[in-house]
Amino acid sequence: MARIKVDHDKCTGCRLCELACSLHHIENTFNPKRSRIKVFIEGELHYPVLAGPYTDAECTAKNMVVIAGHEYDECVLCRASCPAKPIFKEPDTEVPLKCDFCGDPPDPQCVKVCVPGALTFLPED
Template identity: 30%
Template sequence: MKRIFIRPELCAGCKTCELTCMVEHCPGSSLWTINLSDPANQPRNVVLAGPAGNPVPLACRHCTDAPCLTACPAGALVRDEAAGTVIHQPERCAGCWMCVMACPYGLIWPDARGRVAVKCDFCGERNTPRCVEACPTGALSLVETDGPGVIREITGT
């Protein structure tokens, strides 16, 4: 299964990953159509300051044993068994924030309007998430996992 592999030491803190994530999820999926003042346009990944002030990119880990899945009483979070990702179905979300509280990494949050939860969706049908494609330093890469601790970088991304 595919995973986003993060190398924080390569992150420049440019937030290109955040912007491209926002663009991917805005109507029209274009930099020309994004409305930055619309609270619905927010990234599904973040770059935060680490303990030493260094930038640290974070994205949903799509955990094998995902606490958010069992915490959601509405069944809005489901596992895509083929891809191995945890997918959020906003139309089923009750806005109770149980998944937000259950995520051990703090990578699910209420949308800016406070209606539904927001999390990385691995860019849906795309072969490679937009954030990985856009990262200018290679801090984000797509890897294939064969099991615990076994990863292979996917070439051509």
């Protein structure tokens, strides 16, 4: 299966990926709230997250994880859209959005505009 590798350390928080996504999926339109990738910015940390599956039930246990001395809210890193994380939904209709690798064959537009190299496309091996 093709993958997109996300290197959080390289992400500068410019959000060009959100714009490329929105333009690809909606004609002539830039709207980060309708993008299927979102960069969460918390202080000096940037988390690019690709929209995963929608679930209508939120987790019953929520995790804080510590990796290399940094504490992360797993909800922020999670790719799902759920009642506790109402992201990746059309703002007006609430229809869930999901990353589709920009079609078949996969051609993710977000990767193309990622100058710092935080997003890398790994084709099917």
